[in-house]
Amino acid sequence: MKPTDTRDPDYYHKVVDCQWACPAHTPVPEYIRLIAQGKFTEAYLVNRRSNVFPGILGRVCDRPCEPACRRGRVEEEPVAICRLKRVAADNRDEVSHLVPQKPAQTNGKKIALVGAGPASLTVANDLAPLGYECTVFEAHHRPGGLMISNIPSFRLPEEVLDEEIGYIEKMGVEIKLNSRIESLKGLMDEGYDAVFIGSGAPKGKDLKIEGRDEADANIHIGIDWLESVAFEHVEKIGKRVLIIGVGNTAMDCCRTSLRLGADDVKVMARKPRQFFKASPWELEDAEDENVEIIVNHSPKRFVVEDGKLTGMEFELMEYELDADGEITETRKAGTKIIPCDDVILAIGQENAFPWIERDLGIEFDKWGVPLVDETTHASTLPGVFFGGDSAFGPKNIIWAVEHGHQAAISIHKHCEGEALDERLPRGVNLASAKMGVNEWMYSNSYDGSHRRDMPLVELQERLSNRKMEVELGFDAERIATEVQRCLNCDVQTVFEAPLCKECDACLDICPVDCLAIVPDGEEDALRASLRVPATNKEQALYVSAPLKDTGRVMIKDENLCLHCGLCAERCPTAAWDMQDADIFIPHVDNEAGKVAAE
Amino acid sequence: MTSMPKPFIDKHLPKNELGLTVRNYEGVMSTLCAGCGHDSVTAALVQAFWELGLAPESAAKVSGIGCSSKTTAYFMGQSHGINCVHGRMPSVATGANAVNGDLHYIGISGDGDSLSIGFGQFAHAIRRNLNMLYIIENNGVYGLTKGQFSASADIGSTTKKGVPNEQTPIDPCIQALTLGAGFVARAFSGDKSQLVPLVKAALKHKGFAMIDVISPCVTFNDHAGSTKSYAHTYKYYHPLVHTDFVAHAEEITGQYAEDGAMRVTLHDGGELRLRKTDSDYDPRDKAQAIETLMINDGGGEIRTGLLYLNEDMPDMHAANKLPQTPLNQLPYEALNPGKAALASLQKRYR
Numbered sequence: 001m002k003p004t005d006t007r008d009p010d011y012y013h014k015v016v017d018c019q020w021a022c023p024a025h026t027p028v029p030e031y032i033r034l035i036a037q038g039k040f041t042e043a044y045l046v047n048r049r050s051n052v053f054p055g056i057l058g059r060v061c062d063r064p065c066e067p068a069c070r071r072g073r074v075e076e077e078p079v080a081i082c083r084l085k086r087v088a089a090d091n092r093d094e095v096s097h098l099v100p101q102k103p104a105q106t107n108g109k110k111i112a113l114v115g116a117g118p119a120s121l122t123v124a125n126d127l128a129p130l131g132y133e134c135t136v137f138e139a140h141h142r143p144g145g146l147m148i149s150n151i152p153s154f155r156l157p158e159e160v161l162d163e164e165i166g167y168i169e170k171m172g173v174e175i176k177l178n179s180r181i182e183s184l185k186g187l188m189d190e191g192y193d194a195v196f197i198g199s200g201a202p203k204g205k206d207l208k209i210e211g212r213d214e215a216d217a218n219i220h221i222g223i224d225w226l227e228s229v230a231f232e233h234v235e236k237i238g239k240r241v242l243i244i245g246v247g248n249t250a251m252d253c254c255r256t257s258l259r260l261g262a263d264d265v266k267v268m269a270r271k272p273r274q275f276f277k278a279s280p281w282e283l284e285d286a287e288d289e290n291v292e293i294i295v296n297h298s299p300k301r302f303v304v305e306d307g308k309l310t311g312m313e314f315e316l317m318e319y320e321l322d323a324d325g326e327i328t329e330t331r332k333a334g335t336k337i338i339p340c341d342d343v344i345l346a347i348g349q350e351n352a353f354p355w356i357e358r359d360l361g362i363e364f365d366k367w368g369v370p371l372v373d374e375t376t377h378a379s380t381l382p383g384v385f386f387g388g389d390s391a392f393g394p395k396n397i398i399w400a401v402e403h404g405h406q407a408a409i410s411i412h413k414h415c416e417g418e419a420l421d422e423r424l425p426r427g428v429n430l431a432s433a434k435m436g437v438n439e440w441m442y443s444n445s446y447d448g449s450h451r452r453d454m455p456l457v458e459l460q461e462r463l464s465n466r467k468m469e470v471e472l473g474f475d476a477e478r479i480a481t482e483v484q485r486c487l488n489c490d491v492q493t494v495f496e497a498p499l500c501k502e503c504d505a506c507l508d509i510c511p512v513d514c515l516a517i518v519p520d521g522e523e524d525a526l527r528a529s530l531r532v533p534a535t536n537k538e539q540a541l542y543v544s545a546p547l548k549d550t551g552r553v554m555i556k557d558e559n560l561c562l563h564c565g566l567c568a569e570r571c572p573t574a575a576w577d578m579q580d581a582d583i584f585i586p587h588v589d590n591e592a593g594k595v596a597a598e
Numbered sequence: 599m600t601s602m603p604k605p606f607i608d609k610h611l612p613k614n615e616l617g618l619t620v621r622n623y624e625g626v627m628s629t630l631c632a633g634c635g636h637d638s639v640t641a642a643l644v645q646a647f648w649e650l651g652l653a654p655e656s657a658a659k660v661s662g663i664g665c666s667s668k669t670t671a672y673f674m675g676q677s678h679g680i681n682c683v684h685g686r687m688p689s690v691a692t693g694a695n696a697v698n699g700d701l702h703y704i705g706i707s708g709d710g711d712s713l714s715i716g717f718g719q720f721a722h723a724i725r726r727n728l729n730m731l732y733i734i735e736n737n738g739v740y741g742l743t744k745g746q747f748s749a750s751a752d753i754g755s756t757t758k759k760g761v762p763n764e765q766t767p768i769d770p771c772i773q774a775l776t777l778g779a780g781f782v783a784r785a786f787s788g789d790k791s792q793l794v795p796l797v798k799a800a801l802k803h804k805g806f807a808m809i810d811v812i813s814p815c816v817t818f819n820d821h822a823g824s825t826k827s828y829a830h831t832y833k834y835y836h837p838l839v840h841t842d843f844v845a846h847a848e849e850i851t852g853q854y855a856e857d858g859a860m861r862v863t864l865h866d867g868g869e870l871r872l873r874k875t876d877s878d879y880d881p882r883d884k885a886q887a888i889e890t891l892m893i894n895d896g897g898g899e900i901r902t903g904l905l906y907l908n909e910d911m912p913d914m915h916a917a918n919k920l921p922q923t924p925l926n927q928l929p930y931e932a933l934n935p936g937k938a939a940l941a942s943l944q945k946r947y948r
């Protein structure tokens with residue numbers, strides 16, 4: 001095999017599984033080390049640079065990092081990365097003077113942003129400190145987008161939202177509330193240099209089956225209903241509620257129902273549990289509140305008696321699965337009526353752009369989704385950019401943030417007259433972590449502790465108050481234990497082939513058998529030659545240059561490496577070294593040649 | 599040495615027939631220098647014992663004094679063991695073997711412990727054909743006393759400061775052959791593909807099985823003037839024969855392939871398959887073995903592998919008609935036949 005090119009910035013980045021999996025590439029191990037040192041403010045700011053809303057995301061992020069976390073492969077559970085993000089937010093000092101500030105003067109460029117959700121707010125966060133005059137138009141009377149209208153307060157308190165949105169407002173960003181944009185043409189006529197559309201995917205899907213219209217008074221569209229609850233237009237619901245759908249919105253709907261007077265809430269799923277879209281922890285939180293999740297029930301009709309909803313009839317489904325868990329056959333095995341007072345539909349949502357004139361030059365596909373470049377976020381009309389759910393359909397907050405960062409770069413380039421696709425490349429900066437003989441700038445010992453759980457408010461108490469935050473946050477013991485579970489994957493094992501004398505010391509000491517010195521060969525042969533064959537092909541196989549005494553190569557399976565540094569401690573020639581990999585993710589301030597304030 | 603013990607993680611590892619992973623065969627944290635060949639020998643032992651499915655409580659580790667003799671602490675932490683007086687390990691092993699022939703005896707020694715202070719003990723353990731695995735971790739220097747030449751240092755090999763050795767080396771393999779050992783091998787800590795099967799075969803050999811392992815001293819004898827450095831050994835490394843140990847020969851006779859391998863059945867039913875890597879080497883020919891090693895003297899090549907094997911020699915237990923039952927399992931009456939029996943015995947000497 002060709003020796004691995006570790007100068008490729010993506011090589012070491014991929015080894016940091018959490019950072020690689022995070023759409024915004026938050027340097028997770030770095031902030032966890034800062035927390036371990038008690039530097040909560042610094043940890044918060046490291047987070048904020050990448051993900052803008054650490055307090056919010058520390059509660060409600062979709063956590064793509066956690067399933068990716070190496071710890072989950074080494075033992076049972078990943079590091080509680082999201083919880084630790086909240087730890088940084090909970091324990092930090094005042095940061096309003098440390099976040100990017102309002103510039104002394106603006107650069108005269110005017111940017112319109114549609115919708116005050118995470119995507120638009122991120123664009124404003126990135127551009128306003130550089131001098132751009134950002135105006136955000138928000139239809140509702142509060143900013144935050146789905147973060148305020150759809151995520152219930154018992155998961156995300158309003159104060160947290162207000163504070164983190166407040167930092168962005170203080171940069172000189174104008175947020176115009178109660179200002180629904182009815183015409184893009186009208187907006188563009190006001191002379192903006194660029195328009196960013198971050199208006200979300202605001203249209204909840206309906207279920208047009210028998211009885212839908214007759215029972216309309218007791219059938220609610222999930223995201224609209226959550227919004228009505230959040231803005232206090234709805235304060236109660238029937239005793240028996242059925243939720244149709246098993247995504248995260250469904251989980252918010254069932255738990256919110258319990259807080260508005262329901263005491264018998266069932267979540268109805270068409271398929272078995274392994275096909276659910278909801279995050280496992282959101283399912284657990286709902287079940288913890290005695291929500292019943294019923295599988296293999298496909299909606300057939302709404303049962304209406306005397307003009308009023310009394311129940312729902314379901315088809316009972318049976319599925320045949322193949323070895324890969326794919327459905328090969330579907331059967332219907334009768335029907336069943338489940339009585340209820342209200343039904344909430346949480347079966348997905350769509351983009352909707354009734355306010356964008358179709359003759360402006362913005363092309364849409366046949367489903368009414370705009371054509372948006374995945375890198376630059378540009379639409380087919382120069383100067384108009386999309387991000388968040390409005391760009392590629394419903395995703396999540398952390399994706400919206402990353403879209404915002406990328407769109408901000410494009411908007412800057414558009415205003416400067418530069419090519420949108422000539423963007424700064426990512427980089428990696430390596431620095432030895434060695435502080436002395438067997439001393440490193442990180443805690444390299446392995447702590448076998450299991451994942452700490454989140455303490456919660458008692459069930460009775462939390463259901464009595466819709467706004468009471470359920471999760472209490474980590475206490476000192478939990479913080480101290482959880483930070484040590486992080487394997488510091490960003491402290492890389494860096495190998496210098498010319499120094500190796502093939503003594504096998506590193507192979508012998510490796511606690512997870514991820515090293516071998518073998519004759520060179522094809523990748524499959526090399527993967528099979530390790531004591532524990534490297535079967536996880538999602539993880540890279542490092543291959544060194546030929547070694548000087550035998551011409552064999554050092555190989556390393558990145559899959560289970562603990563980053564404990566024992567290979568480097570055992571190496572007599574320092575051919576192995578532990579080096580801190582700082583992954584450079586360019587933002588618009590880097591593009592603009594300015595040093596970030598944070 | 600490292601700053602901490604190796605973290606114990608074994609959920610990814612396969613288990614042997616005892617339900618143990620290879621990690622269960624490790625011992626305490628090594629305090630040898632980083633890069634010491636002895637740590638690799640330890641790793642090879644751990645691997646071999648795991649592969650054999652050796653019950654840790656069925657093994658007794660014996661050693662004397664030296665860097666090499668420390669290594670018994672670094673494997674099979676659940677086994678019996680004694681770390682005894684310098685050069686006297688063979689006597690302690692003899693005593694232990696005499697009273698309990700059921701255990702697997704694993705002796706770890708070094709070139710100082712076996713070829714200088716313990717040379718006589720080493721020779722007589724071979725003469726007695728003590729049933730044990732005897733490993734010499736051979737690095738040509740006294741590492742524990744900062745790098746003086748040992749008795750195995752080659753003529754012309756230099757100290758770290760460049761002073762050459764002028765005394766004739768003792769070759770433990772030639773010594774073992776002339777003293778009548780039935781299993782003589784040479785290996786290198788840097789080649790586990792050879793060492794691991796040799797360790798398995800040696801442990802299953804009934805009688806004295808010696809493996810002389812070239813195990814570089816990374817601190818005092820791994821420089822350009824050394825003939826026992828990693829670089830030198832890799833350069834002149836020459837395996838004569840490759841050994842595979844196959845447990846339970848009866849299971850594999852059906853797939854008897856004509857691969858040209860010599861097959862030797864061991865006492866417990868295991869089989870050794872010896873593949874020549876050199877043109878004309880037969881490890882059953884003692885004269886050829888001695889000749890090969892003698893000619894090699896000064897020629898540069900380090901000839902390794904199973905150099906000599908003879909399965910047809912009675913071990914100490916058999917030759918001396920020692921009780922098959924370990925003494926600790928004999929009833930008190932058998933161990934202490936009483937005053938009358940003592941009187942009758944004494945009468946014979948009057």
